[in-house]
Amino acid sequence: MLVIGGGPTGMTVAGDVARAGRSATVLERWPSINPSSRAFATMARTLEVLDAREPADDLLADANRATGVELFAGARLDLQYLRSRHQYVMITPQTNVDTALGRYAKAQGADIRRGIEVVGLRQDDDGVTVTARPKGEPGPRTTLRASYVVAADGAHSTVRGLLGIGFPGKTVLSSLVLADVKLRNGPDGGLTLGSTREEFGFLAPYGRHEPDGSWYRAMVWDRGRQVSDHVPVEDSEVVDVLRRAMGTDFGVLEIGSPSRFHCDERQVERYRHGRVFLAGDAAHVHSPMGGQGMNTGIQDGANLAWKLAAVLDGAPDSVLGTYHDERHPVGKRVLRQSGLMARGVTLHPRIARGMRNLVVPRLLRIPAARDAIAGSFAGTELRYPRRSGQHRLVGTRATEIPLAGERLTLLQRAPGFVFIRERGGHRPDEPELLHAERTDAGPAVLVRPDGYIAWAGSSAESAWRDTLREWTGR
Structure with a gap:
């Protein structure tokens, strides 16, 4: 598999695919990490994603943790009530996150090639052929062949341009x-x-x-x-x-x-184009208000990578279709949310500013509203769609389920699905799965490699095996 772009999104994809035992090559046009990266806020859900890949510990050791956002007219968005062990936003330059995820990808076996730019791309039924060369040089050119390509090459994506994909906004x-x-x-x-x-x-x-x-x-x-x-x-x-x-x-x-x-504010209409997938800023850009850009990109990568690895291991192609279905609505919501905040901050009419200063502080003093807004920005309240008849927990993240033993993100440092049985429940005979036992009264759940629940019910049922087969082909 080939990843174009070595920022946090691309390194997440490459590291996860390599961790799952598949080859991953990264082509990055910058010879070293871009020093002008603008992101600085890492949200709670992204920290959970990083914790499942180890970089979180090192990053947090040298970063500041902000537990709230002071807004206008005395309004404060409090993060201390988030449903996460990370009840704060981590403040550190994006270069530190880039470095940590680059180390992760390399440690998993990804081949990272810097100073290389893509100049051509052609796909067919069996794969994608990419032509590349040293950045800024007329030659020589190199041809690479991959089953799939992930375009994580930023807002001015070369891949998006080569494919003629529109970027409306x-x-x-x-x-x-x-x-x-x-x-x-x-x-x-x-x-x-x-x-x-x-x-x-x-x-x-x-x-x-x-x-x-x-x-x-x-x-x-x-x-x-x-x-x-x-x-x-x-x-x-x-x-x-x-x-x-x-x-x-x-x-x-x-x-x-x-x-x-x-x-x-821009977003591509489709995140998948044949064997090419767009992720991060190549797929969506928006106002910096709310600090969502890098976070959304990393979570795009975490959603896509395990699905690519699963299909390469024999899962049905329909699994890859769920990447657009799940992540495009998230990107759309982020555009709307960040845009509303940008427009709210830059309001000019006195009456409109007066209404804003009256309504927002009162709204954020209501616990339910405060937690919904904070969770939306932090990513902890995100849920993916579920089919009719599925348990209400399907599509929600499993990170906060109390377990006997290690927390879920530590278990997920090994790739694959995790089966969490009920408290005192019998462990199913499925050696290829990671296993855990919950300590509360909740149901058994099957957790996807990205930390979201794929199935919930009684471990005595066989339905979870059907769900596992849908996602993995096994």
Whole structure:
């Protein structure tokens, strides 16, 4: 199998496929990890995915954990009630996540080739032929053959262009500025948002403290300064917009890695095109509000990889069709959710801002609303569709089921399905499955390799074997 793009999405796919015993090659045009990666927030569900692959421990050791988001008019989105052992958002530069997932993929046996760009792609009934060359050089060209190709090559996907796949949508915000800032008196607590009718500022604490100040990732936007992405960012622009948006001077001591960019809302109509699959930013892009981009991409990869490995091992092709069916609606929801937040923050009419400042704080003080909104952003409330007649738990994540022994994510560091029997239940004779026993009064469940429930019921029934056969062909 061939993965185009060596970011977090591509490395998740390659690592998981290799872990399942199949060959995986990654072609990445950057000779080293992209230092200008913009993501910095890793959500709870993504941390569970990483925990099932080991990188979570190392990342959390050096990262900051923010338990809430300070919004406008005193509103706060509290993450401390999430149904997860990760009741926070991890703040660390995306380069750290890229590095950790790259190590994971390599450790599983993936072949990672950097400095290689794709210039041609042709598929037939039996596979895909990809033509590649060293980045920026006229030759020589290399031809690679694979059963399937995963395009995880970003918003400006080469693969998407070669296949002529449309990317419908529009620009929603222009001239956003991102930078690392060292502040003398930065805000305490978690993520902090400040806005006026003309600008907004956002600060995420890295947790890196020095004697004279602390480091934050900053994002600022000024309605009155809408310029091309290529216009250099001056330090004074960051300082000025941040001060006006936050209504205070935090004392900017140092600014690093400034960049200017715009954000679009776009999504391909189909995630599968024959033997080629689109994942991450190649399939969907959206506002950075809510920090969903990298998280959605990693979860795309976790959903797709085990299905590719299963089909390569003999599962029916229909298994691959479920990737689009499950992940396209998630991408669509993320576009809508991030877009609503971007529009809410940048509201200009006074009456609309007044209504926002009245309604949102009250809404977030209602526990059910708070938890639903927080869980939606964190990914912990995501569920996949289930067929009529299936148990209500099918399609939900199994991560929070209490087990006798190790937690589920540790068991899932080995590939495959997990059968969790009832408390005190008999262990079925199925040596190829990972097994566990729950400690509460819930039903037996069959857990997919991505942590979601495929079947629930009594372990004395044989129906779970039928479900396993549907997904694996065994």
